[in-house]
Amino acid sequence: MSVVHSEQLLAQVAALPQLPGVYRYFDADGGVLYVGKARNLKKRVSSYFQKNHGGTRIGHMISRIARMETTVVRSEAEALLLENNLIKALNPRFNILFRDDKSYPYLKITGAADKLGADGQGAAEFPRVAYYRGAVDRKHRYFGPYPSAWAVKESIQLLQKVFRLRTCEDTVFANRTRPCLLHQIKRCSGPCVGLVSADSYQRDVADAEAFLRGDAQGVLHALESRMTEHAQRLEFEQAAQLRDQVSALSRVLHQQSVETASDKDVDILAVRVQGGKACVNLAMVRGGRHLGDRPYFPTHVEDAMAVEALDDAADAAPARPAEVQVLEAFIAQHYLNVPVPPALITSHAVDRALIDALSQQAGIRLGAVHNPREQRRIWLEMAEKNAALQLARLLAEEGSQQARTRALVEALELTPDDLDGLRIECFDVSHTAGEATQASCVVFHHHKMQNGEYRRYNIDDITPGDDYAAMRQVLTRRYGRLAEVGRDPPDASPPQAAVPQAGGEPEAAEAAATPARRFARGSTGAATRLPDLVLIDGGKGQVGMAREVFAELGLELSVIVGVKKGEGRKVGLEELVFADGRPSVYLGKDSAALMLVAQIRDEAHRFAITGMRARRARVRVGGSTLEEIPGVGAKKRARLLQRFGGIRGVAAAGVDDIATVEGISRDLAEQIYRALH
Structure with missing residues (x-):
């Protein structure tokens, strides 16, 4: 049975220009069916309506097309970027789609490097290292992104062991009167109580940043030189501290197998397709350290393969392997919102136009290698193995879940339209x-x-x-x-x-x-x-x-x-x-x-x-905030929050502790305690 489309739609197809652009197909309810790009809009779009595709997947999609939108662009690179922006925004039914994961975590060092110490002594003189997830800005320094929260926290622990940077909040820093437990176990240099000078602390911060950028050997040599200088000047206490840092850094380099090759920031991408499902495994190398990997599972793979086959036929191009299509879709969609490193290692060769478009967008020269050697080969083989394992796990889990669903239907004699x-x-x-x-x-x-x-x-x-x-x-x-x-x-x-x-x-x-x-x-x-x-x-x-x-x-x-x-x-x-x-x-x-x-x-x-x-x-805390307690004005509220580091700290404090805050009487302290409890 042939599909009949409206005269308005067919006239729109006939009037398309022979220029590069992006097209979108919509169904009668306004849902987006497919987003595609073309070097020649007229040739590509016309191919969908020139013959009857029967009951195939592509025929099913074409039969539902009720409306079309197109956008003409200046180049194929622009078309590629616009296509994947629209795919992520519109979630079309017949495109390979990688759903947005949570934003990647970063390691943050507070304060911009050129503004440290601008506010005088205090927390600003001693930047803290912290876990961070969200949009980055110029107020602080960020390192990453990292594949997982665990990778960030492990890096923070390394910085504490080697460089003894603080991790406490500024409110806690400002109210300390004696060193905390982290100082006692040699994980913090104690800047909150003046146990380290601002200059010495800033040198540790600079060394930590160099380590995170991958210059671990340079940091090690610099520490050794400073240790020797202190020893020659008979400053044995300072030399001993640097000796401990050198020893800790050496152990880290040995335990973490930090690479000393030229690769500092690299992403390794391996893809596996099987049983109508796909997995892209992304492994990250940052600062020369392999930080771990993360699997991604796209949706709509089988439907998208059918449409891609039609597009290849329209361009008289050889059919591309499913792995290449999935990998290119991931690269195009993933790096729209995530910083792209200067080097990509891929399990399959990808279109050079895609890499050029990403380079243009990121403003850096981007390289992609699909047949690496030496250390890169080891990284890629590891990523390929993990992709295969993750896909096998997914298929096993889905098969097990389907078996459970079928068992429940049979046990309760349910009659769903389909399982x-x-x-x-x-x-x-x-x-x-x-x-x-x-x-x-x-x-x-x-x-x-x-x-x-x-x-x-x-x-x-x-x-x-x-x-x-x-x-x-x-x-x-x-x-x-x-x-x-x-x-x-x-x-x-x-x-x-x-x-x-x-x-x-x-x-x-x-x-x-x-x-x-x-x-x-x-x-x-x-x-x-x-x-x-x-x-x-x-x-x-x-x-x-x-x-x-x-x-x-x-x-x-x-x-x-x-x-x-x-x-x-x-x-x-x-x-x-x-x-x-x-x-x-x-x-x-x-x-x-x-x-x-x-x-x-x-x-x-x-x-x-x-x-x-x-x-x-x-109900217990938010319903009785400090603003609602009679007798607690703006100044007293600010003193309470500063003293205890926030509303949680105030709620955790006892009546005696609250009464020690300037301006808070014993009666008012009891009133505050009752309101928050």
Whole structure:
């Protein structure tokens, strides 16, 4: 069956210029299907509409194209950068997509090098070394990025051992009267109490920075020269301190196997593709030290391969291996937001135009090698091995999770439209003696937990500690709107007013007038469809409450299953309790189905506990801040915060300690203590 597109779309295709650019395909709902680049827009885009692609993956995509947008650029490099910016921003269905991870961590040394000491004596004279994650600026010096928090913290420990730089906050530094434990174990030189001069400390900072830049041998030689000079001047105490530094640095160089080759900052990229999945393993070398690696798993690999094959055919170019396509997609997307080192080592050869575009963007000369020698070869082989191991682990985990999903479907005789689409929602209630009650809802879909769909619900207007009332409230809020949609007549107009939902999160006003088992549109705090299974963390009482709510809402009772804890609350002894009258089921501690149920139940419990604790902390501390305590003005508040290093320190202090602050009487200290506790 041939696909019929609108005359407007076909006319737009016919009018395209023969220039480089980027194109985007959209479906009828405005969703982005694909983002591509082309040397010749007219030739590339026309190839999609020139023949019938049948029921293939590419045919499925083309049949859904309802609208197109194009952007003409000046060069292929511009097209490449714009394409990957749009891929990351729009999340198209048929592109290889590497999702944004958390920002990389850095090692930070406070204070700009050219402004140290500008404010006179104090914390500014003695920069601190710290772990940092976020946007970098010119106020401080940053080293990295590092592949993990562990790598940063290990580097900080090295700097403490060798150069004895401080890690304490400035407020702590300003209020110390005696050396801390770090000084006692020779991890800090004690600048807070004047045990080291500003000049000596600045030399240690400079040596630490040189070490982080990879000039470890230069630092070692400089320390040895200074030690010799002090010894010749009979300054044996200073010479002994430098001797200890030289010894510590030598041990570090030996233990860490720091390379002395010319490579200082290098990224090693290895890719492995298997079973429709892919893994790119990124290893980082910074300052000549191998800091570890991190795996990345792209999505939409198989769909993207089909579209890439069509593009290659349109350009009369040989088909590129899947590994090359995945690797180029990673390089283009990853280095849009992350500083690129001057050298890349790759497991496969990548397009030189991509490297040139990155060089132009970064403003540095970037080199890429795919057939390295000597130490680089060792690094690459290590990265390739890790990529293979990580991909094998992913495939094994996914296979195991699918087996668990299938076991649960069979054990409970569920009838989902397809196994991949099985949707489970699980609820739990958490509080501390009735205080700060919160309910959680976690979602299992596509064989994994979907944390982007988790919801927390603040539970109010109930008797403290009444878990049944809390469960009634959360289920009503979660599925009440869905029941209304299911009761709407087919031609009813959707309500126009927005309704506040789950913990104050607004719900979109529009909802599709479809049965309750179908999807409803535009919801954030309420369910978009009745799931295939609703798990309740509780036994007959909680399930009975859920049955009442669902009966009132007119929803199916058969989807409700309670997870009743076994004797001694031991994992593996749980029973499943049904709301529709079926007898309870004990699956057995070795059951794959019970393992999945326990995984989802435990995740709901974890999510509820963390939310409850955060809310309780806000109630106990955030609800009684210093600003709200009578008699504590701006000056007294500033003295308290400076003395104790922040609101947490004030809350941890006793009445006697608070009363020692200038301007705080004993009565006011007791009042502050009561307010914060």
